[in-house]
Amino acid sequence: MSDLSSKKPQPAPAALDGTDLAILAALVDDGRLTNAALAARVGVAESTCAYRVRALRRSGVIAGVHARLDLGALGHPIQAIVKVRLGSHNREHVRSLYDKLVAVPGALTVLHVGGDDDFLLHVAVESPQKLRDLILEHITIYPVVQRTETQLVFEVREGRGVLRPR
Amino acid sequence: MSDLSSKKPQPAPAALDGTDLAILAALVDDGRLTNAALAARVGVAESTCAYRVRALRRSGVIAGVHARLDLGALGHPIQAIVKVRLGSHNREHVRSLYDKLVAVPGALTVLHVGGDDDFLLHVAVESPQKLRDLILEHITIYPVVQRTETQLVFEVREGRGVLRPR
DNA sequence: TTTGAAATAAATGCTAG
DNA sequence: CTAGCATTTATTTCAAA
Numbered sequence: 440m441s442d443l444s445s446k447k448p449q450p451a452p453a454a455l456d457g458t459d460l461a462i463l464a465a466l467v468d469d470g471r472l473t474n475a476a477l478a479a480r481v482g483v484a485e486s487t488c489a490y491r492v493r494a495l496r497r498s499g500v501i502a503g504v505h506a507r508l509d510l511g512a513l514g515h516p517i518q519a520i521v522k523v524r525l526g527s528h529n530r531e532h533v534r535s536l537y538d539k540l541v542a543v544p545g546a547l548t549v550l551h552v553g554g555d556d557d558f559l560l561h562v563a564v565e566s567p568q569k570l571r572d573l574i575l576e577h578i579t580i581y582p583v584v585q586r587t588e589t590q591l592v593f594e595v596r597e598g599r600g601v602l603r604p605r
Numbered sequence: 606m607s608d609l610s611s612k613k614p615q616p617a618p619a620a621l622d623g624t625d626l627a628i629l630a631a632l633v634d635d636g637r638l639t640n641a642a643l644a645a646r647v648g649v650a651e652s653t654c655a656y657r658v659r660a661l662r663r664s665g666v667i668a669g670v671h672a673r674l675d676l677g678a679l680g681h682p683i684q685a686i687v688k689v690r691l692g693s694h695n696r697e698h699v700r701s702l703y704d705k706l707v708a709v710p711g712a713l714t715v716l717h718v719g720g721d722d723d724f725l726l727h728v729a730v731e732s733p734q735k736l737r738d739l740i741l742e743h744i745t746i747y748p749v750v751q752r753t754e755t756q757l758v759f760e761v762r763e764g765r766g767v768l769r770p771r
Numbered sequence: 772t773t774t775g776a777a778a779t780a781a782a783t784g785c786t787a788g
Numbered sequence: 789c790t791a792g793c794a795t796t797t798a799t800t801t802c803a804a805a
Binding site: 772773774775776777778779780781782783784785786787788 | 798
């Protein structure tokens with residue numbers, strides 16, 4: 440569920456029609472919509488709707504449905520982006536560090552990027568002190584890490600996504 | 606559903622016990638788990654489980670449930686991080702640009718950060734050409750934007766999150 | 772592919788421990 | 789806060805177009 444290319448799941452990428460796009464938009468908005476409510480919203484029969492949704496899940500277009508939590512309520516009110524730059528770009532070093540970063544406690548997302556940085560780590564922590572500890576104990580301990588740069592996240596907002604192109 | 610502080614929803618942050626944390630972890634993993642399956646997984650009666658989940662939703666700890674899509678299958682196989690730096694940090698300028706960035710077609714997430722950059726925009730686009738167009742037409746057209754820097758995203762991986770601290 | 776209707780399964784409300 | 793049972797609601801299946 441991570442690579443940018445979409446060739447692993449079941450066969451069909453298939454052509455998505457307006458009904459499919461409406462279903463996808465509705466489920467991105469509310470992943471727990473009942474099939475009945477979804478069918479009413481997109482204007483097809485319940486059985487048709489269920490059929491479409493199954494196809495979208497099987498083909499991997501719907502990659503998953505996940506609860507989104509209030510991290511502050513869970514005691515992690517501080518978020519940060521940690522830019523990680525490597526000293527060596529040996530393939531095995533990169534892959535190995537990637538695995539380590541994903542396993543960092545509080546890691547939300549880890550992006551492997553090209554450009555000035557190598558990895559962008561989005562984390563949520565209990566306090567600024569924990570953020571410092573996290574970096575010192577889970578990131579800069581690896582010799583392959585040349586430097587890190589940390590930015591405090593003031594606010595996160597969802598973008599409009601890819602389903603409403605214009 | 607965006608601010609880092611968690612004070613807007615219903616009253617209770619409340620103390621979360623092991624059952625709550627197990628429920629949350631399960632729903633982050635699969636937001637469409639039936640109540641029956643969830644109850645079995647965390648080891649409580651179905652009625653108890655439903656009660657807990659309702660409380661977690663009302664209190665805002667569960668902020669939402671959303672489908673995650675395969676952006677490649679939707680014709681947006683290229684992802685990038687666009688770092689945006691402003692020339693003026695007038696409050697109204699910042700807020701206004703934030704609104705604009707959230708509305709950019711293909712915008713996945715927009716982070717308002719402190720440090721070298723002001724905003725980090727995570728986007729998914731159809732092609733490198735579209736990425737250039739997006740930046741020129743939706744970002745650098747605003748006078749308040751001093752400069753942008755774009756990093757191609759090779760891969761995105763989910764981190765372990767905040768529910769498994771050690 | 773789509774549909775309606777029957778059969779199965781699940782969620783909700785109520786009662787009580 | 790928890791559990792069990794009855795009621796209401798939702799999902800799945802299937803024959804048919």
